[in-house]
Amino acid sequence: MANYTAADIKALRERTGAGMLDVKKALDEADGDMQKAMEVIRVKGLKGVTKREGRSTAEGIVVARAENNVGYMVEVNSETDFVAKSAPFVEFGNKVLDAAVAADAADLESLLATEVDGKPVSELVTETGALLGEKVVVRRVARVAGDHVAVYLHKTSKDLPAQVGVLLAVSGADAEAAAHDVAVHIAAMSPVFLSEDDVPAETVENEKRVAEETARNEGKPEKIIPNIVQGRLKGYYKDVVLVDQDFAKDSKKSVGQVLSEAGATATAFARFRVGA
Known part of the structure; x- marks a missing residue:
């Protein structure tokens, strides 16, 4: 019998977002070795990519930030909220956002083609889906520039990462406070057009x-x-x-x-x- 504890199972689930049964099987196959178990989960996940292609990805996160008067926002989707709130998925979302900022990406095609650690984001999407055992999608990206860019992220559930995000560009020297309030308004009231x-x-x-x-x-x-x-x-x-x-x-x-x-x-x- 493989040598691992309940704490090992919990730690591996948190690191991978994989289900309880998959984690136990991986630890059994790896004889309790955490790194080998992670590789088992990843390899088995890659084999299941084709099967996951048609699945719905209605959960996920929105990540955003502004630098040098330019705001970037990315939506990354998963199949379940369990994966959406897992550390590896959140880390992946932030890595995609970093790529968007570095590449000054304003459209999804250019973002997916951007290289991170020698690989295009599109390849990282596949690898992340394999690791997590779910279909993962980078759905969209936005870029907004102006004299000041307000960023607002809203949690629809305290147990989940932000699922609503807003970028608002305004002109005006002392507009920061008003811009934040209007960004919160946008999150709540869902306008479609600026004017x-x-x-x-x-x-x-x-x-x-x-x-x-x-x-x-x-x-x-x-x-x-x-x-x-x-x-x-x-x-x-x-x-x-x-x-x-x-x-x-x-x-x-x-x-x-x-x-x-x-x-x-x-x-x-x-x-x-x-x-x-």
């Missing part, structure tokens, strides 16, 4: 059409339909446009007003939520 000008023209036309048809179906007088359409379009903007939204901390003001009062202007933002 009304960013809403695609076809989306605006579709909203107008729906509002017009709805007003006619409700039997509204023809002469007031244009005003109804504009009112409903304004309501749509308040739902999806950051600067038009009611500020989460003070609904009497819009986000645009809050920023203006702080001498700041939002210039770009990105928001990730794991699996969304």
Whole structure:
């Protein structure tokens, strides 16, 4: 019988994120040697990569940071929350973020091609999935630049790493406090566009059409339909446009007003939520 303890099992699970049965089998095969057991788990994991390709990856983490007025954010996905909160997975997520910063990556293709320790990130994804025994995916990356970039990471569960992340770029000399508050707002309120000008023209036309048809179906007088359409379009903007939204901390003001009062202007933002 292999010589290992319950503490060894616990330590190996924490280091690899592998299941209890897989850890015990690996320790048995390695005769209790921790390093050999880790290699067993990794090798067996590589053999199972093809089988995992079609699996869903709805769990994971969001990692982000800003340097020299540029913010970077990465979402990395796993199959289960058990793996998502494991030390190896979190370490991998931070390693991918480091690669994004080093390469100044603004798109997923360039990030996956970036080399870390002599290997492209895409290869590290495969190796990490093999080690953890789950499908692992680097889903997306964002890059935001401005006079000041606020970073906000939010835990949806105290037992898990951050699953919501925000980057917000603002202009203005004393905008840091307001930028942080607005970044928290973005995490909570999920705006889609920065300003009304960013809403695609076809989306605006579709909203107008729906509002017009709805007003006619409700039997509204023809002469007031244009005003109804504009009112409903304004309501749509308040739902999806950051600067038009009611500020989460003070609904009497819009986000645009809050920023203006702080001498700041939002210039770009990105928001990730794991699996969304």
